[in-house]
Amino acid sequence: KETYREISVAEFFAKNRELAGFSNPTRALYQTVRELVENALDATDTHSILPVISIRIAYDDELEAKYGNPRKWFRITVEDNGIGVPPTVIANAFGRVLFSSKYVIRQTRGMYGLGVKAAVLYGQMTAGRPVEVVSSMQESDYVYLRRLYIDVSKNEPKIVEKGQWRKKGRWHGTRVTITLEGDWPRARSRIIEYIKRTAVIAPYAEIYFETPDGEIYVFPRLTSKMPAPPKEAKPHPHGIDLDQMKMLIKRSNARTLLQLLSNELQSVGTIMARKFLEEIGLDPNMNPKKLDNDSLVKLVDSMKSYRFRAPKSDHLSPIGEELIKIGLKRMFKPEWVDALTRPPRAYQGHSFIVEVGIAYGGGIEARNEPLLLRYANKIPLLYEEREDVTYKVVSGINWKIYRVDFPAPLVVLVHIASTKIPYKGVGKESISEVPEIESEIRIAVQHVARKLRVYLGKKAREAEARRK
Amino acid sequence: KETYREISVAEFFAKNRELAGFSNPTRALYQTVRELVENALDATDTHSILPVISIRIAYDDELEAKYGNPRKWFRITVEDNGIGVPPTVIANAFGRVLFSSKYVIRQTRGMYGLGVKAAVLYGQMTAGRPVEVVSSMQESDYVYLRRLYIDVSKNEPKIVEKGQWRKKGRWHGTRVTITLEGDWPRARSRIIEYIKRTAVIAPYAEIYFETPDGEIYVFPRLTSKMPAPPKEAKPHPHGIDLDQMKMLIKRSNARTLLQLLSNELQSVGTIMARKFLEEIGLDPNMNPKKLDNDSLVKLVDSMKSYRFRAPKSDHLSPIGEELIKIGLKRMFKPEWVDALTRPPRAYQGHSFIVEVGIAYGGGIEARNEPLLLRYANKIPLLYEEREDVTYKVVSGINWKIYRVDFPAPLVVLVHIASTKIPYKGVGKESISEVPEIESEIRIAVQHVARKLRVYLGKKAREAEARRK
Ligand SMILES: Nc1ncnc2c1ncn2[C@@H]1O[C@H](COP(=O)(O)OP(=O)(O)OP(=O)(O)O)[C@@H](O)[C@H]1O
Numbered sequence: 001k002e003t004y005r006e007i008s009v010a011e012f013f014a015k016n017r018e019l020a021g022f023s024n025p026t027r028a029l030y031q032t033v034r035e036l037v038e039n040a041l042d043a044t045d046t047h048s049i050l051p052v053i054s055i056r057i058a059y060d061d062e063l064e065a066k067y068g069n070p071r072k073w074f075r076i077t078v079e080d081n082g083i084g085v086p087p088t089v090i091a092n093a094f095g096r097v098l099f100s101s102k103y104v105i106r107q108t109r110g111m112y113g114l115g116v117k118a119a120v121l122y123g124q125m126t127a128g129r130p131v132e133v134v135s136s137m138q139e140s141d142y143v144y145l146r147r148l149y150i151d152v153s154k155n156e157p158k159i160v161e162k163g164q165w166r167k168k169g170r171w172h173g174t175r176v177t178i179t180l181e182g183d184w185p186r187a188r189s190r191i192i193e194y195i196k197r198t199a200v201i202a203p204y205a206e207i208y209f210e211t212p213d214g215e216i217y218v219f220p221r222l223t224s225k226m227p228a229p230p231k232e233a234k235p236h237p238h239g240i241d242l243d244q245m246k247m248l249i250k251r252s253n254a255r256t257l258l259q260l261l262s263n264e265l266q267s268v269g270t271i272m273a274r275k276f277l278e279e280i281g282l283d284p285n286m287n288p289k290k291l292d293n294d295s296l297v298k299l300v301d302s303m304k305s306y307r308f309r310a311p312k313s314d315h316l317s318p319i320g321e322e323l324i325k326i327g328l329k330r331m332f333k334p335e336w337v338d339a340l341t342r343p344p345r346a347y348q349g350h351s352f353i354v355e356v357g358i359a360y361g362g363g364i365e366a367r368n369e370p371l372l373l374r375y376a377n378k379i380p381l382l383y384e385e386r387e388d389v390t391y392k393v394v395s396g397i398n399w400k401i402y403r404v405d406f407p408a409p410l411v412v413l414v415h416i417a418s419t420k421i422p423y424k425g426v427g428k429e430s431i432s433e434v435p436e437i438e439s440e441i442r443i444a445v446q447h448v449a450r451k452l453r454v455y456l457g458k459k460a461r462e463a464e465a466r467r468k
Numbered sequence: 469k470e471t472y473r474e475i476s477v478a479e480f481f482a483k484n485r486e487l488a489g490f491s492n493p494t495r496a497l498y499q500t501v502r503e504l505v506e507n508a509l510d511a512t513d514t515h516s517i518l519p520v521i522s523i524r525i526a527y528d529d530e531l532e533a534k535y536g537n538p539r540k541w542f543r544i545t546v547e548d549n550g551i552g553v554p555p556t557v558i559a560n561a562f563g564r565v566l567f568s569s570k571y572v573i574r575q576t577r578g579m580y581g582l583g584v585k586a587a588v589l590y591g592q593m594t595a596g597r598p599v600e601v602v603s604s605m606q607e608s609d610y611v612y613l614r615r616l617y618i619d620v621s622k623n624e625p626k627i628v629e630k631g632q633w634r635k636k637g638r639w640h641g642t643r644v645t646i647t648l649e650g651d652w653p654r655a656r657s658r659i660i661e662y663i664k665r666t667a668v669i670a671p672y673a674e675i676y677f678e679t680p681d682g683e684i685y686v687f688p689r690l691t692s693k694m695p696a697p698p699k700e701a702k703p704h705p706h707g708i709d710l711d712q713m714k715m716l717i718k719r720s721n722a723r724t725l726l727q728l729l730s731n732e733l734q735s736v737g738t739i740m741a742r743k744f745l746e747e748i749g750l751d752p753n754m755n756p757k758k759l760d761n762d763s764l765v766k767l768v769d770s771m772k773s774y775r776f777r778a779p780k781s782d783h784l785s786p787i788g789e790e791l792i793k794i795g796l797k798r799m800f801k802p803e804w805v806d807a808l809t810r811p812p813r814a815y816q817g818h819s820f821i822v823e824v825g826i827a828y829g830g831g832i833e834a835r836n837e838p839l840l841l842r843y844a845n846k847i848p849l850l851y852e853e854r855e856d857v858t859y860k861v862v863s864g865i866n867w868k869i870y871r872v873d874f875p876a877p878l879v880v881l882v883h884i885a886s887t888k889i890p891y892k893g894v895g896k897e898s899i900s901e902v903p904e905i906e907s908e909i910r911i912a913v914q915h916v917a918r919k920l921r922v923y924l925g926k927k928a929r930e931a932e933a934r935r936k
């Protein structure tokens with residue numbers, strides 16, 4: 001009576017595409033722009049390339065002619081000057097759900113191996129069109145073209161066209177075109193806002209955006225100074241679980257348990273490792289591959305609560321106080337601005353850094369609450385604001401004590417950089433209430449708010465003095 | 469430089485277990501109870517079996533002795549008298565992520581094929597213990613036992629122990645035991661509340677719950693009257709996408725396009741189907757397997773906006789006004805209670821029914837806002853309240869116009885039954901703001917609130933009369 005079956009992960013995200021942010025044509029248009037732009041930025045600034053990104057959304061006249069229903073078929077093209085995609089990998093990167101180069105411990109915008117595939121699925125399910133990818137790597141003499149669908153039941157790419165040609169000149173990067181059903185009038189303001197907020201914190205990037213109505217937005221490069229790119233990190237003992245530990249032991253050629261811990265994990269020196277192992281009754285000189293299940297559980301469980309040093313954070317790539325201030329000035333022309341980058345912290349073995357920028361007055365319009373600009377790993381988050389831990393903190397602050405009386409012209413920017421952002425969903429719109437992160441955001445906002453209070457106090461006294 | 473790889477869906481949900489509700493030992497304990505109880509209820513009331521469910525959470529003394537760290541190792545056992553799991557299916561049902569009997573169009577609590585596997589993964593990654601399943605189907609003479617792990621990299625079950633024995637007596641059902649790290653003191657109140665709220669709307673179920681401290685909660689059966697079980701439905705033309713349509717055509721033996729639409733879809737009669745096909749320029753007599761890609765896109769796209777009848781809803785299984793009132797009376801002993809089950813509606817081709825119950829006064833304590841009891845497909849939702857569409861509606865109501873002045877003793881119960889609940893995440897804690905659903909909730913709450921107003925008006929006049 002019950003029909004038992006297995007489905008592929010492509011079918012899972014096709015059926016439940018609202019989980020990935022594709023709940024309707026308006027959100028789908030927005031999410032597709034996001035997934036493509038975030039991949040383009042990961043392919044550039046993560047690799048010390050000054051980004052040049054062009055985004056074009058156009059009405060697809062051919063589909064309009066075929067299917068009728070004018071103004072709802074779109075072709076989105078995003079091109080970057082990034083590292084490109086190897087020709088042998090293009091099909092899987094764009095046609096296999098859960099295929100990614102970001103499954104390592106490193107701060108990138110992408111993390112799930114799903115983003116662009118969710119957009120490809122939506123395009124093929126609404127417009128019946130394949131994705132088109134054109135790519136060339138820096139050192140390569142060739143440019144490669146692939147048009148493909150996703151075979152949903154098998155979760156495999158189905159290439160319907162391929163090509164390659166010799167490169168003239170030295171272009172490198174990737175150009176992705178997705179055709180889909182969308183709703184430009186409804187999505188327009190959020191898409192423009194998303195691109196603006198991306199440019200605000202990336203003044204080292206050059207961004208071109210062309211809309212279906214032919215409007216062109218240009219965000220020229222303001223500085224060649226880029227934040228140091230993030231680096232890959234080893235797992236931290238507080239964040240490793242049993243299956244990961246088994247993987248680590250399998251792949252490692254460490255000959256003793258002591259070597260395994262001090263070589264394969266970060267923040268674990270040989271002295272501390274020895275002390276720890278002796279405390280939990282395991283022999284530091286034993287062959288780690290000989291650990292039985294119960295000893296493994298004991299090892300991993302004890303590691304989680306042992307006082308190893310906090311994760312190093314030289315691997316993280318914050319925006320930096322300078323760039324935050326430049327960006328806020330460019331966007332708002334405020335009368336006052338300041339920013340703070342906090343020192344690194346950790347939650348569940350993942351390092352993170354909180355940064356806050358506050359801007360006041362000048363060109364900012366007065367509102368009944370702070371205008372909150374949320375960022376996670378340099379991605380602007382525009383939806384699901386009420387559920388975000390950042391909103392919880394910022395709206396929970398009593399701004400009166402900082403001399404801010406609403407309605408007031410106040411902008412608060414919060415950025416969280418981490419090797420693992422604890423999003424609430426795969427659509428990456430809001431961040432969970434992780435206690436360590438919540439407390440860091442509060443400390444950072446209060447710190448910068450106190451500086452605002454000094455300025456507003458001074459301004460009030462000057463106004464008072466002038467009146468006398 | 470970039471390492472490209474694929475991961476299995478088991479590895480995806482192991483790495484990102486917070487997406488499924490397993491963010492920490494407190495949430496994990498709660499979520500494991502939920503996943504097991506929801507499966508137990510799906511195996512009983514969905515099949516017209518009066519549920520007898522027993523839930524036991526116990527400290528695992530053996531693990532405490534092995535690993536130390538007292539009071540954090542738990543064994544959760546849930547047993548039901550349901551339809552059981554066929555012996556050839558047990559391993560996949562509990563050991564393969566995205567394996568389910570609920571991938572059909574039918575109102576059930578489960579829908580993703582992930583729930584119990586997420587709990588199994590958490591148990592094996594923290595306590596290093598396999599899940600144990602004991603099951604027997606009604607017509608079978610045997611009881612089957614399986615202990616298994618999930619092979620994370622392959623997304624396959626790994627059976628470590630199997631057994632079977634002849635049934636004495638006529639027991640049928642399933643007993644699942646998961647061993648895991650948890651935090652009972654922090655999870656206790658939510659788990660108890662979850663079980664209470666489950667019992668509130670299922671007075672036909674017998675539920676036993678034993679806590680690690682030996683407390684026993686019993687919810688006896690109050691009535692043998694069960695709601696009619698939900699039925700499987702055919703897809704509705706407004707909710708079918710291109711890949712689903714291709715699947716339908718492949719599996720169907722309809723010889724003409726007209727037959728395909730009127731046989732394979734709900735709410736499409738032959739007259740309407742013919743009219744529709746002629747309007748969009750497709751031949752009703754053509755072989756559906758001969759449709760080219762562009763005609764398919766045109767067919768599916770046009771279907772989405774054509775005025776087919778709303779989905780039938782005899783397949784849905786609401787709680788019903790009687791059971792809602794019985795449940796609210798049992799839980800709160802209010803002075804007034806009423807309920808309403810709305811007629812069926814649809815969003816994106818999925819039928820749904822909204823039900824509301826309101827209770828006032830009596831044993832209800834006065835609060836500063838309504839106590840909101842949210843339910844989706846008979847599952848109580850306890851977390852992420854602020855993000856839920858139901859909260860948005862209920863907190864947006866001006867209760868003064870219904871004579872409710874806060875602090876006030878007011879309980880509002882909202883149930884949404886659907887063939888597809890639009891959850892915000894796979895952890896099933898809150899429902900997205902789908903416009904059709906939001907508007908139905910508002911209409912239903914206002915309707916019952918008006919009846920409350922009549923009662924409170926009468927009560928006020930009587931109090932006034934007594935004073936004179
Ligand atoms: N523009 C691009 N340039 C270079 N590589 C790219 C580009 N777009 C995608 N890729 C490659 O394809 C992979 C898959 O992209 P996809 O968006 O599906 O997942 P992801 O970015 O790794 O994670 P997420 O699901 O969080 O976005 C990336 O990991 C990257 O290796």
Ligand SMILES: Nc1ncnc2c1ncn2[C@@H]1O[C@H](COP(=O)(O)OP(=O)(O)OP(=O)(O)O)[C@@H](O)[C@H]1O
Nearest residue numbers: 507511561568569570578579580581582583584642
């Ligand atoms: N107690 C049970 N009695 C009978 N069958 C069960 C029981 N528990 C699980 N199953 C079977 O195992 C399958 C997998 O369960 P699982 O919880 O992983 O997914 P689901 O319930 O289908 O969906 P969801 O992820 O939304 O919970 C179910 O679809 C059901 O067929």
Ligand SMILES: [Mg+2]
Nearest residue numbers: 039110115116
């Ligand atoms: Mg991506």
Ligand SMILES: [Mg+2]
Nearest residue numbers: 507578583584
């Ligand atoms: Mg389930």
